[in-house]
Amino acid sequence: MTVNAFNADYLFVFILAAFLGFQLIKKVSPLLHSPLMSLTNAIAAVVIVGAITITGEEGATPLAKTLGFIAVFCATVNLVSGFMITDRMLKMFKPRGK
Amino acid sequence: MTVNAFNADYLFVFILAAFLGFQLIKKVSPLLHSPLMSLTNAIAAVVIVGAITITGEEGATPLAKTLGFIAVFCATVNLVSGFMITDRMLKMFKPRGK
Amino acid sequence: MGVFVPFAAIAASALFILSLMWMSHPSTARRGVRAGEIGMVIAIIGALVQHEVVNYDLIIIAMIAGAAAGIPMALLMPMTAIPQRTAISHAFGALAVGLIGAAEYYKHAHPEYAGGFIMWVLMFEMLLGFLTCTASVVAFAKLQELMGSRPVSFPGQRIFNGAVALATVVIGATLAIDPTQTWLFPAFVALALLFGILLVIPIGGADMPTVIALLNSYAGLAASAMGFALGNKLLIVAGALDGASGFILALVMCKAMNRSFANVMFGGFGKVIAGVAGGKDDRVVRSASAEEAAMQLENASSVVIIPGYGMAVAQAQHKVSELYQALTKKGVDVKFAIHPVAGRMPGHMNVLLAEANVPYEQLVDLDDINPELPQADVAVIIGANDTVNPSARDDPNSAIAGMPIIEADRAKSVFVIKRSMNAGFAGIDNPIYYNANTQMLFGDAKDMVGSIAKELSGGGSGLH
Amino acid sequence: MGVFVPFAAIAASALFILSLMWMSHPSTARRGVRAGEIGMVIAIIGALVQHEVVNYDLIIIAMIAGAAAGIPMALLMPMTAIPQRTAISHAFGALAVGLIGAAEYYKHAHPEYAGGFIMWVLMFEMLLGFLTCTASVVAFAKLQELMGSRPVSFPGQRIFNGAVALATVVIGATLAIDPTQTWLFPAFVALALLFGILLVIPIGGADMPTVIALLNSYAGLAASAMGFALGNKLLIVAGALDGASGFILALVMCKAMNRSFANVMFGGFGKVIAGVAGGKDDRVVRSASAEEAAMQLENASSVVIIPGYGMAVAQAQHKVSELYQALTKKGVDVKFAIHPVAGRMPGHMNVLLAEANVPYEQLVDLDDINPELPQADVAVIIGANDTVNPSARDDPNSAIAGMPIIEADRAKSVFVIKRSMNAGFAGIDNPIYYNANTQMLFGDAKDMVGSIAKELSGGGSGLH
Numbered sequence A, B: 001m002t003v004n005a006f007n008a009d010y011l012f013v014f015i016l017a018a019f020l021g022f023q024l025i026k027k028v029s030p031l032l033h034s035p036l037m038s039l040t041n042a043i044a045a046v047v048i049v050g051a052i053t054i055t056g057e058e059g060a061t062p063l064a065k066t067l068g069f070i071a072v073f074c075a076t077v078n079l080v081s082g083f084m085i086t087d088r089m090l091k092m093f094k095p096r097g098k
Numbered sequence C, D: 001m002g003v004f005v006p007f008a009a010i011a012a013s014a015l016f017i018l019s020l021m022w023m024s025h026p027s028t029a030r031r032g033v034r035a036g037e038i039g040m041v042i043a044i045i046g047a048l049v050q051h052e053v054v055n056y057d058l059i060i061i062a063m064i065a066g067a068a069a070g071i072p073m074a075l076l077m078p079m080t081a082i083p084q085r086t087a088i089s090h091a092f093g094a095l096a097v098g099l100i101g102a103a104e105y106y107k108h109a110h111p112e113y114a115g116g117f118i119m120w121v122l123m124f125e126m127l128l129g130f131l132t133c134t135a136s137v138v139a140f141a142k143l144q145e146l147m148g149s150r151p152v153s154f155p156g157q158r159i160f161n162g163a164v165a166l167a168t169v170v171i172g173a174t175l176a177i178d179p180t181q182t183w184l185f186p187a188f189v190a191l192a193l194l195f196g197i198l199l200v201i202p203i204g205g206a207d208m209p210t211v212i213a214l215l216n217s218y219a220g221l222a223a224s225a226m227g228f229a230l231g232n233k234l235l236i237v238a239g240a241l242d243g244a245s246g247f248i249l250a251l252v253m254c255k256a257m258n259r260s261f262a263n264v265m266f267g268g269f270g271k272v273i274a275g276v277a278g279g280k281d282d283r284v285v286r287s288a289s290a291e292e293a294a295m296q297l298e299n300a301s302s303v304v305i306i307p308g309y310g311m312a313v314a315q316a317q318h319k320v321s322e323l324y325q326a327l328t329k330k331g332v333d334v335k336f337a338i339h340p341v342a343g344r345m346p347g348h349m350n351v352l353l354a355e356a357n358v359p360y361e362q363l364v365d366l367d368d369i370n371p372e373l374p375q376a377d378v379a380v381i382i383g384a385n386d387t388v389n390p391s392a393r394d395d396p397n398s399a400i401a402g403m404p405i406i407e408a409d410r411a412k413s414v415f416v417i418k419r420s421m422n423a424g425f426a427g428i429d430n431p432i433y434y435n436a437n438t439q440m441l442f443g444d445a446k447d448m449v450g451s452i453a454k455e456l457s458g459g460g461s462g463l464h
């Protein structure tokens, strides 16, 4: 899975995603800046995919398993609580006619 | 250069670029829709890079050279006139105090 | 050099993105053009230094010839011809894409590519490229009035078109599955070219702007497909940006006309409707002279000018600008109300008025001007018709019902400058001409606006 | 399955993008959360079905344990603790990134990776991950008041910090160049963790929101770096989105405080300024009672409520909502003016007021409310101070000169609810309290607003 040489494709994806991120976030109403923070927090917990690989892959050393286990735990806490809190906050935003 | 198998990376790049394109174009003021058309037109003339490869590459057949030659010509017309006309149009847009 | 090429692609992509980003506002738009140009130069250098490329003479000749054709085109093109220019440049771009696809096809016409990903992508790319090419040529011919702008129809049209489409796809698929059947290839190209023509001839000339935007988006898609085939991410990005742009502009136009894509492509709009306005000629039309109009404008405190296609036809933008200047000098507050589909392409009025030195802050969008119109003393409609037709708002049976309009009829009084009582693009009657607060100023827009401006600046020589 | 994994990455990326897109407006925001969740599920399934992954027990246990910790956290967290929660979740996220990096490092601690791209990326990723982790813990501790919120300083601080930073980088580079020196690795991790602490302790507690947003952006960058190292584009995209978000929020805050990043990070703001307001106690302060305020509010036709940090501290949002309801019932037009940095994190006031059922249309931005304030009969400032301080506008020597403010002093009359004449976060005097049209309502925001609302709804039980 890992790569030992610089791959320009990745830079491509990064630049596109960064531009897109700026455009998207700039359009978020200030009204929602708090839920936005917790949402992006939850999304960043996608590092769990790396943690899963490390923990579960064939020939993982005990050390790797331990580190991976903690990482999976941390990421799960973040993603579960991140999405749930965001939703809890957003549920509270009501237009005039309730 | 060419690839014979589907490469998911390309789809990645395409999707990101398409999202980004939508976000960017939606923000263009209607004031500038005409120059926008000619600008994107010029940008699309970047297919010239494909045409250059085909025309100039080692072992190009006469047919490939002919097709490539025309393609380079067409793309050059577009990019030169596209950028120039866009600029000509934009030069005309002046704020109040001239 | 092995590293330069990918970095060139990344740098060029980023610059193209910045280019569109800066296009969002007139104050940064020219910087956007610079960014695009630099991106293009980087991309071309990146292509030239590839180690596959060994032969430069043909490339250089083609580029010089292209520049020699492109530069005068860019310098001499009148602004009123912008829609046609856009059409013909799509034809050029799409042709390039198609030809590159053809060359790639011949390079890969070997059994080992049979049914491979690249073959399918190439066929798709060529289909889009060639059909966009001829379709754009037809659109050009209609706009340039080289051919009639009426929709062309013949018996069995749909069946015939369907058959051509089917044949193109079947032959394309056959070639993708067995690329060695090179004898089929010319047929594929010919059918794709034919299909492009068939696609556009049944569409009325005035729908061409929407068609052009859609073709723009096809051309972008084709470039992206070429990127997939060549493994070139820069082409994928540039194509996607182009495709998104065309698609959104087409969407904007359709929304501003309250029509669907399908209706534009297959509706045969502008075919049947003619002389609808016939019957009720008992309605009264009030007409006025340039002097009367000038007097009333002079005494107004706020005036809204609503330009339309007629201003472009008459090339009246400079006279309109004179009118604006004369009124401003007299302390009248003048704004321009710009409908998104006024004229014949998106942003048409803005470009013309900018050409004539009207500051862009005075050009106001539909949504922003409508709330102000009831407070306006005078609305001056210059060669606009459908875009100010109140029946779009009031008459649910109208052909343009639901189309958002500039509500000129809400102004305290209205002047309409046009040559006759004829209908506009949609071919329907406009009740605003019969309103009690409307006065018609019959005549060519350039002449009429010129006379009013002359009156306002002292009635004298008109030179100032 | 070989195809499922890349498609999972593409689908998840697209869903994350849609998620942020829909976040732009309250009416679509919850759909955005759904999209994000679905994206996450797809990503996780994609990771689980990879053929490298053979061992599921630990993963399942960790996920169950994580959910068991995360769900109650999400359900029980009071809205006033949102800033702290954000800080601690950054710590968790960054720790995960750091640990994954560490595991990857040990996997690659072989001579053939010496000086390779992956090593440099891993070191960069771990540096960001570990420092963000401890920095976030410190930020959490300051916000939760587990440690003093004053900036911590000691002699030679800058030199010491510089030395730690240098040592971290040097050891990191050594490891990248020769990854077999595993004995150095714990030192690298320890230094990175230490550096995170050093980075944040000199920053005042009230600057934590900006720090948190910046750490958010670091965490995102670290995730992207991990994507580079693992060759995982989904991580690159998600990290870039997260990084952009943190960066923009930090920018918004800095702009709304008219300060630079550098000033926030190294300025030691809130360190020295105390008791500045001392001297000129000859100025007159008018104070009023809840009854008087209620009477005046009742007779107003338009009221602007300006909440600030004090409303959050007092948890007065529900009482404020009662006040809003009572006034609305009496036909008074009530709007809320929300300063971008009112409270202690971006959007703080909005969330609290939304929690208390204030419709979001009533929450108006700084730029939109300021032109309306001169027409407002009464401005009610509830626990806000710096964000309404006119010296930011009038006094070029003020510590907050140039910070955009809500111009409450332009309203016809002003009520200020706070407990004392004490300063706000910036520690400076606020001239608005001494204006002739200002009346102070001294007291805890919750009690005071509650009393006013009770008065308005009949003076009786206050229950309605």
Ligand SMILES: NC(=O)c1ccc[n+]([C@@H]2O[C@H](COP(=O)([O-])OP(=O)(O)OC[C@H]3O[C@@H](n4cnc5c(N)ncnc54)[C@H](OP(=O)(O)O)[C@@H]3O)[C@@H](O)[C@H]2O)c1
Pocket (backbone or CB within 6 Å): C206, C207, C208, C209, C210, C253, C257, C307, C308, C309, C310, C311, C313, C314, C340, C341, C342, C343, C344, C345, C346, C347, C348, C382, C383, C384, C385, C386, C387, C388, C417, C418, C419, C420, C421, C422, C423, C424, C425, C426, C443, C444, C445, C446
């Ligand atoms: N802009 C776009 O992108 C776009 C795209 C697709 C379709 N369209 C369609 O185009 C139409 C545009 O509406 P519009 O209000 O701008 O124009 P319009 O409805 O097409 O009407 C133009 C009017 O200008 C008058 N005119 C023509 N030449 C003139 C001259 N030399 N001097 C004075 N008047 C002249 C004509 O009346 P006389 O003959 O009596 O002079 C005609 O009624 C809409 O129906 C829109 O849907 C626009």
Ligand SMILES: NC(=O)c1ccc[n+]([C@@H]2O[C@H](COP(=O)([O-])OP(=O)(O)OC[C@H]3O[C@@H](n4cnc5c(N)ncnc54)[C@H](OP(=O)(O)O)[C@@H]3O)[C@@H](O)[C@H]2O)c1
Pocket (backbone or CB within 6 Å): D206, D207, D208, D209, D210, D253, D257, D307, D308, D309, D310, D311, D313, D314, D340, D341, D342, D343, D344, D345, D346, D347, D348, D382, D383, D384, D385, D386, D387, D388, D417, D418, D419, D420, D421, D422, D423, D424, D425, D426, D443, D444, D445, D446
């Ligand atoms: N929102 C963000 O993202 C963010 C980020 C970084 C920094 N900041 C900074 O935080 C500050 C926010 O400004 P602000 O106007 O909202 O608040 P502020 O300037 O911090 O002032 C809050 C006021 O509330 C009063 N207060 C405290 N507890 C109270 C209670 N229980 N009841 C009634 N009043 C109470 C205090 O006065 P008493 O003690 O007299 O009651 C104090 O003057 C700005 O300086 C901003 O730059 C904000």
